Amino acid sequence: MSTLHFLSLPTTEVATGLLGMFLVHETADGVTAGRIVETEAYLWGDPACHAYRRKTARNATMFGPPGFAYVYQIYGLHYCVNVVTGPEGVGEAVLIRALEPVEGIPLMQARRGTTKLGDLCKGPGRLVQAMGINKAMNGMSITEPPFQVVPATAYPAANTSFRMVTTTRIGITQGADLPYRFYVEGSPFVSFPLRKVTGEKK
């Protein structure tokens, strides 16, 4: 199954399936890559979803076809990156919340201003900074270079089995009880391991 085909699956399947896959960004400064260890799904009809009310200039990317990056600014100073899912016309996406640093760690350290491995990509704003993602990348394809999601098979050394934990999402007020957050059990790179756990599988 191609990456684009995978990203065309229902949003919660994409959110869970992205765990263990890799996010790769090639820039003039070098390549950075990380294993996705934490995601959140934002669905149609979900009050926490940016596309809940209607299509606007800010959330327009979410209404486009799947396989593109939705980058937005939060709290005036941080950025978050999502993978757009759902068919064109439907505003759904998966927020990437944490990565395990895999490639280009010195570059991540320089961008983040810290050498501590556990602080490089733990949290949506941090991973955006570590990967060199910026708001100009809103609407960019996330299935081909220089910015792409790649299957775990691309990094066999880091392709280890894991169990998935399902919890409620972080930092939202609307839809706070919905079980749409997923992470790799036991990973030290997950942003908030302790949270209301609603399920576990895989």
Next chain:
DNA sequence: GCTGGGATCGCCT
């Protein structure tokens, strides 16, 4: 045309 709130982070205690 104004106002308030938000899918966060880092520094302080």
Next chain:
DNA sequence: GGCGATCCCAGCG
């Protein structure tokens, strides 16, 4: 664990 930084835009008028 608490709080300040700081900006885009939706909602209302």
